[in-house]
Amino acid sequence: MKIETIKYHRFRAKTAGPRVLICAGVHGDEFEPMLAAVELIRTVEDTLEAGEVTIIPVANTSAYAQGLRYGADGLDLARTFPGNSSGSVTQQCAASVSEMIRAADYLIDMHTGGRLYDIYPLAGYMLHDSPEILEKQRKMAEAFNLPVIWGTDNSLPGRTLSVARDAGVPAIYVEYGGGGEVNATIIRAYVRGCMGVLAALNMIADHNKAMPLKKYRVEDYTTDSGHLQSKLPAPKDGIFMPAVRVGEKILTGQLWGTITDPINGASQEVRAGAEGLVLFLRVCARVNTGDSLGGILPVAEQEKFFTIHPPETVSYGK
Ligand SMILES: [Zn+2]
Structure with a gap:
């Protein structure tokens, strides 16, 4: 049986530093992340000063081959983690990527709305039980510099973020656009976002720093809050x-x-x-x-931190 291997590019600087995993193509119909990964492979090689960056341009090649969210076995990779190395094609992808996540210090997983949805630009994370990991994730999301920062319920299974949560690896995912066409603005925002995170981790120089955007910041502890399809x-x-x-x-x-x-x-x-x-x-x-x-x-204003506590009590803070 053919074992599904993941193609990735890895860059290592002479100076020690964090290991960052950047993942695209978990869904085969989300194209800007894949093209941002290609651009990052060209950029990171010349700019990395410390640590190690691993870039996966297409995590689920059988889904990409069809141009669909789902793999050839009909499975959604983002519901299949941590996977199974002797399972079907998507389960094998999940197992391989899970191993790479566990070996990383930070994870960035890039998505779009695929063929079905258009999404307002957001950087999201799971509301981790560890305050240190949660704080690192907030910083990564800030550094990615999209207009929405969205922390959601940490109980969702099957995602790259679920593997990262269990392994204690700070992780964010990003969403932007969708609908089947390719949008150059999204590719640029994703490349700059990843570079922003690497700069915040002192892995690349900061001289190309983007102006921080005004942001909506929401942390929603309601069960299933991060599950878009519901x-x-x-x-x-x-x-x-x-x-x-x-x-x-x-x-x-x-x-x-x-x-x-x-x-x-x-x-x-x-x-x-x-x-x-x-x-x-x-x-x-x-x-x-x-x-x-x-x-x-459910937000009204930018530049305010907004927390939603279950069951449905809402509070504003700093
Ligand atoms: Zn996706």
Whole structure:
């Protein structure tokens, strides 16, 4: 049986320092992270001053071969960790990447909304039980410099971040855009974001430092808070036409979009269940009942730290 091996590039500076793993292509339909990885492979070689950087451009090659989220075995790699080295193709990928995560000191996992979603730029992490790891993750997310920083429930299984959590490796994931086209702005933001994290870890010089963006910072301790696919389920099958845009501020009850069944002509409106920022939005029009139509980040203002404690008590802090 063919064992699935992961292709990666590793750069090691003469000076000792942290080992950083940068991962793209966990999902085969998320292209900007893969191209950012290619760009980083060219850039890191010349700029690394301390430590070691390992870059995986395509973690799930069988998913990429199909241009789909799922591998050839129908599995979602981001639900398959820590995997199984004698299992199916996606399970083997998960096992190989898990080993690399455990051997790293920091993990950055790059994603987009894939074919189905458009996502407002965010750097996320799991709300780790260890205050030291949590603080390191906050710093990584700050240094990546996207407009949303989103800490969520740490119980989700199957992710790269789940392996990192269990191994005590500080980890962030990033999301930006999606929809099937390739967007050069996202590639640039991801390259700069990774370089920003490496600079914050004193692994590269800081002279290209980007201006820090104004940010929304949310830490949500509600169970399943980081599980995008569970949000705003479609009430019926049909064609979804959005009425909002990603990044837009919306109010509770505002029209989110309309689903129309073109065979019988019946339409149903979908309304926002909360006030906040449109964090992600379904952009692939054909939907089935239960498909997520998007999600809302319940924030009002930038530059304020916002914590959501279960069950649903909300507090503002510094
Ligand atoms: Zn993804």
